[in-house]
Amino acid sequence: MFLEAFDLTGKVAIFVGGSGGLGKTISLGLAKAGANVIPVSRSKQRNEEVVKEIEASGVQSLLTTVDVTREEEVQRLVEEVMSKFGRIDILINAAGINYKKPVIELTVAEWDHVIAVNLKGTFLCCKLVGEKMLAQNYGKIVNIASLGSHLGITRSAAYCASKGAVLQLTKVLAAEWASHGINVNCISPGYFKTALNEKMLSEKETYDKIMNRTPMQRLGVPEDLVGATVFLCSDAAKFITGTTIEVDGGFLSMAL
Ligand SMILES: NC(=O)c1ccc[n+]([C@@H]2O[C@H](COP(=O)([O-])OP(=O)(O)OC[C@H]3O[C@@H](n4cnc5c(N)ncnc54)[C@H](OP(=O)(O)O)[C@@H]3O)[C@@H](O)[C@H]2O)c1
Numbered sequence: 097m098f099l100e101a102f103d104l105t106g107k108v109a110i111f112v113g114g115s116g117g118l119g120k121t122i123s124l125g126l127a128k129a130g131a132n133v134i135p136v137s138r139s140k141q142r143n144e145e146v147v148k149e150i151e152a153s154g155v156q157s158l159l160t161t162v163d164v165t166r167e168e169e170v171q172r173l174v175e176e177v178m179s180k181f182g183r184i185d186i187l188i189n190a191a192g193i194n195y196k197k198p199v200i201e202l203t204v205a206e207w208d209h210v211i212a213v214n215l216k217g218t219f220l221c222c223k224l225v226g227e228k229m230l231a232q233n234y235g236k237i238v239n240i241a242s243l244g245s246h247l248g249i250t251r252s253a254a255y256c257a258s259k260g261a262v263l264q265l266t267k268v269l270a271a272e273w274a275s276h277g278i279n280v281n282c283i284s285p286g287y288f289k290t291a292l293n294e295k296m297l298s299e300k301e302t303y304d305k306i307m308n309r310t311p312m313q314r315l316g317v318p319e320d321l322v323g324a325t326v327f328l329c330s331d332a333a334k335f336i337t338g339t340t341i342e343v344d345g346g347f348l349s350m351a352l
Contacts, residue, residue: 101332105130108181109329110173112164112221113190113240115142117290118318122188124149125322126329131186132156134177138163156181164191164217167224174224183232186329187225189218189262190240194255196296207254214258215265222269226278235278236329239266241340245284246348263340270338279337281328286344288316312345 104126114123114135123135127150135146140161150157158180162173177184193213195206218239229235243249244256245263262282269280287306289297297303297315307313324341327333342348 102326102330103130104186104326104330107131107185107329108177108183109133109186109188110177110184110221110225111135111188111190112162112217113137113192114188115139115146116190117292118240118285118288118321119188119190120146121318122190122321122325124153125319125326126186126188127153127155127157129326129330130155131329132181134158134160136160136162136173137191164221165212167220170217170220170224174228178228184225184228185234185236187221187229187235187237188240188325188329189221189238191217192240192242192255192259192292194252194292196251196293198251199253202253210254211258214255215261218262219265222265222280226269226273229278230273230276233277235273236333237266237269237278237280238325238328239280239282241266241282241284243284243286243344243347245282245340266340267338274337279328279333281333281337282340283321283324283328284340284342284344284348285321286310286316286342286347288318288320290318306347309350310345310347311350314345316343316345 109131111123113119123133127133132155133150135143147157147159160176162169239262241262242259245259266280266282324343
C-alpha cells in the first residue's frame with residue numbers, strides 16, 4: 097500500500113524534550129505511527145506520564161531522564177536505549193529554553209545556558225546518537241528549529257543565535273551523513289502556546305502583532321506538528337535531507 101512508506105512500526109525513537117508542551121503530542125503521534133518512543137528530559141515525573149500514555153497505545157517505551165548539557169548523561173541515555181532496543185532509528189531534538197529580555201539585560205550566564213541547552217545539547221545528541229546510526233547505516237534526525245532560526249526576534253538574542261546555528265548544524269550533519277543512510281532535517285514551528293512562551297503570548301500587543309503577520313490568523317496547536325514529524329522520520333522522506341519544514345501558518349512567507 098502506498099502509505100506504507102509513512103509507517104514507523106518497530107522503529108526506535110529517542111525524543112529529547114518529548115514530554116514538553118509540543119513534545120508530548122508529537123511523541124504520541126510517533127507512537128500512533130508505530131514507533132517505540134522514549135521521551136526524555138530532566139523531569140522524571142513528566143517523562144513518566146508520557147511513557148505511560150505511549151505504552152498504553154501499544155508500543156514500547158523506556159523511563160529515563162537526561163540533561164542535554166551534560167555529555168555523560170547523553171552517553172548514558174544512548175547506552176540505556178541501546179541495551180533495551182539494540183538500535184536507535186529516530187532522534188528528535190526539541191529541548192529548548194529562552195530568557196525573554198533585551199540584549200542589554202541578558203546576563204552571560206543566561207546566554208551560556210541557552211546556548212548549552214539549545215545548541216550544545218542538539219550537537220551532543222546528534223553526535224552520540226549519530227555514532228550508533230552510522231554503525232547501522234540508517235537514521236532519521238529531526239531538530240526543532242524556530243522562527244528565530246530565520247528572523248531576529250527581539251528580546252531573544254541567545255535563543256535566535258542558538259536556533260540559527262541549529263539550522264546550520266543540521267545542514268552540515270546532512271551533508272556529512274547523507275551517504276550513510278542518515279537524513280537530518282529541521283522543523284521550524286511558528287507560534288504555539290506552551291510554557292516556553294506563554295507569558296509573551298499573553299501580552300496583547302505582542303499577540304496582535306503576531307496575528308497581523310500570520311496568514312492563517314491563529315496560533316499553532318501541537319497536533320499541527322505531528323504530520324511533518326512523522327513524514328520526516330519515515331521512508332517517505334528518504335530523499336529529503338538538510339532542509340527545514342516551516343509549520344507556521346504562513347508566517348515566514350508573508351512580508352505584509
Ligand atoms: N512553543 C513555540 O511556539 C515554539 C516555537 C518554535 C520553536 N519551539 C521549540 O520547540 C521545542 C519545544 O518547546 P516547547 O514549546 O514544547 O516548550 P516546553 O514545553 O518548555 O518544552 C521544552 C522542553 O525542553 C526540555 N529541556 C529544557 N532544558 C533541558 C535540558 N537541560 N535537558 C533536557 N531537556 C531539557 C524540557 O524538559 P525539562 O524541563 O523537564 O528538562 C521540555 O521538555 C523547543 O526547542 C523550542 O525552542 C517552540
